[in-house]
Amino acid sequence: MSERVAIVTGAGQGIGRGIAERLAADGLRVVVAEVNRTTGEESTNAIVNAGGSAFFQHTDVTDETSVAALIDTTVERYGRIDVLVNNVGGSINIPITEITASKWREIVDVNLTGTFLCAQRARRYLSQQPNASIVNVASLHALHTVPGMTAYAAAKGGILSLTRSLALEYAPTVRVNVIIPGLIETEAWFQAVQDVEKARKHRLGFHPLGRLGKPEDVAGVVAFLTGPDAAFLTGVALPVDGGMTLQLYRSGAED
Numbered sequence: 001m002s003e004r005v006a007i008v009t010g011a012g013q014g015i016g017r018g019i020a021e022r023l024a025a026d027g028l029r030v031v032v033a034e035v036n037r038t039t040g041e042e043s044t045n046a047i048v049n050a051g052g053s054a055f056f057q058h059t060d061v062t063d064e065t066s067v068a069a070l071i072d073t074t075v076e077r078y079g080r081i082d083v084l085v086n087n088v089g090g091s092i093n094i095p096i097t098e099i100t101a102s103k104w105r106e107i108v109d110v111n112l113t114g115t116f117l118c119a120q121r122a123r124r125y126l127s128q129q130p131n132a133s134i135v136n137v138a139s140l141h142a143l144h145t146v147p148g149m150t151a152y153a154a155a156k157g158g159i160l161s162l163t164r165s166l167a168l169e170y171a172p173t174v175r176v177n178v179i180i181p182g183l184i185e186t187e188a189w190f191q192a193v194q195d196v197e198k199a200r201k202h203r204l205g206f207h208p209l210g211r212l213g214k215p216e217d218v219a220g221v222v223a224f225l226t227g228p229d230a231a232f233l234t235g236v237a238l239p240v241d242g243g244m245t246l247q248l249y250r251s252g253a254e255d
């Protein structure tokens with residue numbers, strides 16, 4: 001096991017859990033930063049039972065005090081921070097004319113402000129380690145969207161801009177990149193659709209690679225971005241979307 005330490009936010013389920021498990025399997029010590037105690041503990045136990053090192057830190061990334069406790073506890077327990085993955089996010093489908101200011105703030109807070117707070121607080125410790133890096137998690141909605149997703153699209157677009165600013169301000173000591181997942185099958189996705197098989201079939205053609213993504217697809221890219229092979233890479237926005245952003249028309253729908 002290496003001495004390297006990774007914090008993964010929202011690691012209780014879905015993409016975050018996949019990332020936490022992958023980094024732990026690669027030998028990093030992992031902090032599962034999660035607002036849901038039950039899933040956070042489950043995820044941590046799964047890593048430890050598989051032979052990895054991890055602890056659960058109850059965290060609300062939208063709350064400054066909670067983020068400060070996350071960073072301080074990580075340094076107290078593991079002595080350093082090498083990797084921060086800002087994975088927490090959430091969406092809601094409400095037309096712009098109907099969304100309230102408080103719902104808008106909630107979506108912007110959970111996606112964008114949480115990313116800013118964690119990146120700001122962790123910088124001091126990240127900058128003490130060689131090849132330290134941050135990976136932020138955006139969404140295709142940052143590039144192309146659909147009606148009703150305004151707050152989420154704006155917040156995820158903000159993550160792309162925030163990543164560029166952080167990459168410049170944190171250079172030369174900390175690299176900062178952002179990934180743009182396509183449709184990834186996670187608990188959130190399963191809950192959002194009524195008929196999983198129907199929804200999966202409908203969306204297959206969205207991805208030229210012929211399938212939806214899995215948390216492991218995203219986790220592998222995060223492992224690369226935070227590892228030695230990406231040591232000269234910063235400020236990059238990398239789609240992990242099976243080619244979804246390439247298509248002018250959905251496959252088979254051009255006529």
Ligand SMILES: NC(=O)c1ccc[n+]([C@@H]2O[C@H](COP(=O)([O-])OP(=O)(O)OC[C@H]3O[C@@H](n4cnc5c(N)ncnc54)[C@H](O)[C@@H]3O)[C@@H](O)[C@H]2O)c1
Binds near residue numbers: 114
């Ligand atoms: N699943 C997809 O298809 C997809 C596509 C594009 C982008 N994304 C992005 O990837 C990320 C992960 O998505 P997912 O599908 O795994 O989501 P998910 O809802 O399954 O998991 C998100 C996790 O974050 C936790 N969380 C929520 N608010 C929190 C807070 N304030 N503090 C700490 N933890 C909090 C939740 O409890 C949950 O465990 C999100 O940023 C999402 O926007 C997902």
